[in-house]
Amino acid sequence: MQVVTLTKLHFAILLHESRIFCCVPEKLAEQAIAKPVIALWGHSQVNDKTRVRNISDLAKIAGVSPGTVSRALSDTGLISQKTRDRIKALAREHDFRPNIMARNLRIQKTGAIGVVIPLGHETGQHISDPFFITMLGLLADALTEKGYDLVLSRVIPTDEDWLNRFVDSGRVDGTIVIGQSDQAAVLDKVASRYRPLVVWGGHSAGQVHCSVGSDNRLGGELAAAHLIKRGCERLAFFGDPNALEFELRLQGCRDAMDAAGLSGEITVFPAHLMAEAAHPDITKFLGSAAERPQGIIAASDVIAMTTLRVLAEFGLSVPDDVKVIGYDGLELTEHTFPRLSTVRQDLTGGANNLVDMLLRRIAGEDTASVILQPELVERNST
Amino acid sequence: MQVVTLTKLHFAILLHESRIFCCVPEKLAEQAIAKPVIALWGHSQVNDKTRVRNISDLAKIAGVSPGTVSRALSDTGLISQKTRDRIKALAREHDFRPNIMARNLRIQKTGAIGVVIPLGHETGQHISDPFFITMLGLLADALTEKGYDLVLSRVIPTDEDWLNRFVDSGRVDGTIVIGQSDQAAVLDKVASRYRPLVVWGGHSAGQVHCSVGSDNRLGGELAAAHLIKRGCERLAFFGDPNALEFELRLQGCRDAMDAAGLSGEITVFPAHLMAEAAHPDITKFLGSAAERPQGIIAASDVIAMTTLRVLAEFGLSVPDDVKVIGYDGLELTEHTFPRLSTVRQDLTGGANNLVDMLLRRIAGEDTASVILQPELVERNST
DNA sequence: ATGTATCATGCAATCGATTGCAATTGCAAG
DNA sequence: CTTGCAATTGCAATCGATTGCATGATACAT
Numbered sequence: 001m002q003v004v005t006l007t008k009l010h011f012a013i014l015l016h017e018s019r020i021f022c023c024v025p026e027k028l029a030e031q032a033i034a035k036p037v038i039a040l041w042g043h044s045q046v047n048d049k050t051r052v053r054n055i056s057d058l059a060k061i062a063g064v065s066p067g068t069v070s071r072a073l074s075d076t077g078l079i080s081q082k083t084r085d086r087i088k089a090l091a092r093e094h095d096f097r098p099n100i101m102a103r104n105l106r107i108q109k110t111g112a113i114g115v116v117i118p119l120g121h122e123t124g125q126h127i128s129d130p131f132f133i134t135m136l137g138l139l140a141d142a143l144t145e146k147g148y149d150l151v152l153s154r155v156i157p158t159d160e161d162w163l164n165r166f167v168d169s170g171r172v173d174g175t176i177v178i179g180q181s182d183q184a185a186v187l188d189k190v191a192s193r194y195r196p197l198v199v200w201g202g203h204s205a206g207q208v209h210c211s212v213g214s215d216n217r218l219g220g221e222l223a224a225a226h227l228i229k230r231g232c233e234r235l236a237f238f239g240d241p242n243a244l245e246f247e248l249r250l251q252g253c254r255d256a257m258d259a260a261g262l263s264g265e266i267t268v269f270p271a272h273l274m275a276e277a278a279h280p281d282i283t284k285f286l287g288s289a290a291e292r293p294q295g296i297i298a299a300s301d302v303i304a305m306t307t308l309r310v311l312a313e314f315g316l317s318v319p320d321d322v323k324v325i326g327y328d329g330l331e332l333t334e335h336t337f338p339r340l341s342t343v344r345q346d347l348t349g350g351a352n353n354l355v356d357m358l359l360r361r362i363a364g365e366d367t368a369s370v371i372l373q374p375e376l377v378e379r380n381s382t
Numbered sequence: 383m384q385v386v387t388l389t390k391l392h393f394a395i396l397l398h399e400s401r402i403f404c405c406v407p408e409k410l411a412e413q414a415i416a417k418p419v420i421a422l423w424g425h426s427q428v429n430d431k432t433r434v435r436n437i438s439d440l441a442k443i444a445g446v447s448p449g450t451v452s453r454a455l456s457d458t459g460l461i462s463q464k465t466r467d468r469i470k471a472l473a474r475e476h477d478f479r480p481n482i483m484a485r486n487l488r489i490q491k492t493g494a495i496g497v498v499i500p501l502g503h504e505t506g507q508h509i510s511d512p513f514f515i516t517m518l519g520l521l522a523d524a525l526t527e528k529g530y531d532l533v534l535s536r537v538i539p540t541d542e543d544w545l546n547r548f549v550d551s552g553r554v555d556g557t558i559v560i561g562q563s564d565q566a567a568v569l570d571k572v573a574s575r576y577r578p579l580v581v582w583g584g585h586s587a588g589q590v591h592c593s594v595g596s597d598n599r600l601g602g603e604l605a606a607a608h609l610i611k612r613g614c615e616r617l618a619f620f621g622d623p624n625a626l627e628f629e630l631r632l633q634g635c636r637d638a639m640d641a642a643g644l645s646g647e648i649t650v651f652p653a654h655l656m657a658e659a660a661h662p663d664i665t666k667f668l669g670s671a672a673e674r675p676q677g678i679i680a681a682s683d684v685i686a687m688t689t690l691r692v693l694a695e696f697g698l699s700v701p702d703d704v705k706v707i708g709y710d711g712l713e714l715t716e717h718t719f720p721r722l723s724t725v726r727q728d729l730t731g732g733a734n735n736l737v738d739m740l741l742r743r744i745a746g747e748d749t750a751s752v753i754l755q756p757e758l759v760e761r762n763s764t
Numbered sequence: 765a766t767g768t769a770t771c772a773t774g775c776a777a778t779c780g781a782t783t784g785c786a787a788t789t790g791c792a793a794g
Numbered sequence: 795c796t797t798g799c800a801a802t803t804g805c806a807a808t809c810g811a812t813t814g815c816a817t818g819a820t821a822c823a824t
Contacts (some may be wrong), residue, residue, distance in 0.1 A: 054810050054811080055810065055811060056810080056811095058792065064773075065775075067773075068773055070812055071813090072770095077813080079771095079772065080772060083772080099552045099809085100551045100552045101486050101492070102809070102810030102811045103810080105483045105487050105778095105780070105810080106779050106810080106811050107811085108779070112533065129519070133516065136515065137511070137518075140534050143809095149534065149535055149553070150533070150534040151494065151531050151532065152522050152532040152533075152534060164477070164479070165479060168479045169479070170483040170484075170780090171483070187460060270821065275713075332714050332717055335714060337717070337719040363618075436779090436780050437780065437782095438781095440782080446803075448780090448782090449781095449803075449805075449806095451781095452782060453782090453803085456782085458783095459782090460802065461802070462802060462803090465802080465803085480780080481779085482780065483781095485781055486781095486809095487779090487809050487810070489782070607815095648791045742814075
């Protein structure tokens, strides 16, 4: 073992069995380290003086034109098998891979799909929210399967132009928006000129953008009807109706009440979507409510889960004192105590649909919006 | 209202208050729709005959050179305030935004960070796994905050070149790998020549790549020592030690047993990471085990959660008959029944560290690996 | 040997923005 | 009305790969 001290670089490199191990004291790590270290690392490369950095370099080595190299590497275009093999071998030997940005610019495609999450009605919400995250994972799986990369962008719409900026950035071949939030107008405007756009969320009559989502009104109706059947008369809806989907769910609840001939109005409490933010709010609301609701329809599973916890802290029994039902059907509802009844949306099917339809739109087809059937999942909280 | 039927396009467009509403019957939606529809949609644009598609078009309109437009739009370079304002106004008026791919090619930056998830030891695993998903969300939040996009790529390493292909694709400015899986050698090799690379996972002496992760050995020791303190003598470890991090956790368990003077060897069962795959396996294992373990250390929360369910199906009581402890500290452990004891890794801190260090590496600094302290969370399953 | 068909390769324009350097303009002082 | 200087702007090369068209090479038939 040998220790080399490079004072100019302010840190030591220990060479040990041809591996390099950098010890950087905490304070020194704060400082910028000069570039030369890269050159030092070059020793592990095949060839660093004749580094091949583009197709022309390789063409020079191979004694052919850049065009030929391009054709050889891209498995397309007429070219003799012999030169193709020779150039491919050369590329491997020199560890060369064509620059994708240049390729993208030329062929006007990126091989990437954008997933954007607008946080309009709830600025504090994070991508780490269980619903987004679940959806995102499913989309990632579906897109990976089709050979696309996924470009994720969380955006807080401060102006009307956020979506335009994204879709025109040239970074993606198509865009999936998760949730309309309160941006339905923006979505419609962009959809009217930009085809490869699909949206997860609610469907309203006359909308221009192509959406995939469950029948939110029906889902709300299922949830409320279920609670009513279980004997609840005073219902509450926990969720902010400014979001299109939530508004539809609330509408469904009202429809169920009408159908059952209940006269009272449903109490609407615009709970936050994030558990940490919703917890104190719900605590305050339930603590100060004149009449405690007998049944609570939460606009999302996360809200329901939080409600469950608050009720437990109040010493109230679920489902005996209060019944709670969630919405989404996330996996976490399997593991709450008591196990949460919920309205399941087929997220896997939805994600597959979104991807499938987006690819069709990219190919130039047109696609109609899809409305999936929600499904009541009865468990122990109702 | 007026109904126009365009037989050539096979669908009807209803014009209503300047909005276009497409009714596409299910069957017809399957067919490719002719392109002209795009032109029809053009009516909502400001100017479609003089569509500005690049900087030169705008330059022509403004009566200046492309370079000037570039300077005006990019808030950099010398240019008079007057022309800058004029050109910016023109750009807004024509709804023009410069093409990012061309920009990227020219300045050799992308403004995007790659997150790649190698699934080496477990091909069936999906991105929708709660751990990945949680990590991904946190990374997305951290990166968004710094103004970077996130390019997600799930990869099943079939050859040695998967990471090279990704980092050299020119699509990203830096790369975060989540979990070493069984690819530590590949990571080291790439890290030796490609600086902007950081890895979430275990740390082993002599590793070349820069990693962030908790002290897996210590975490394993904490878990095992906790179970031993609770009276367990026969321990089992559920997880595949082929993954570096799991191997370290297992090592910690053995250390704890040694420290407690326990003579028996710990039973290792390489449970799958996915709940659906792990469930039948664990059922089979626990059903056929000669001696049931008294304490189970699961290599992840998901495995622990699945174990909990299997035990409940066997009619065994947790923690009375068997004690179970998880690893990761995901939010879902708050909601299992019984609430799951676990070893919490500070994923938020880890994600922030990963992003921070990656940006420092992009800037040319060097960074040392970070090892975070894991924390024992005692709840009701032990 | 020559014509011709076929296949492989080279040439050069192109995608759209950036930027070093040169040229021009504007403005004020002489 | 010059001259000088600085502030703007234009010019053209550049990033790296793709591709239509033209040219060159080869093989085969006549």
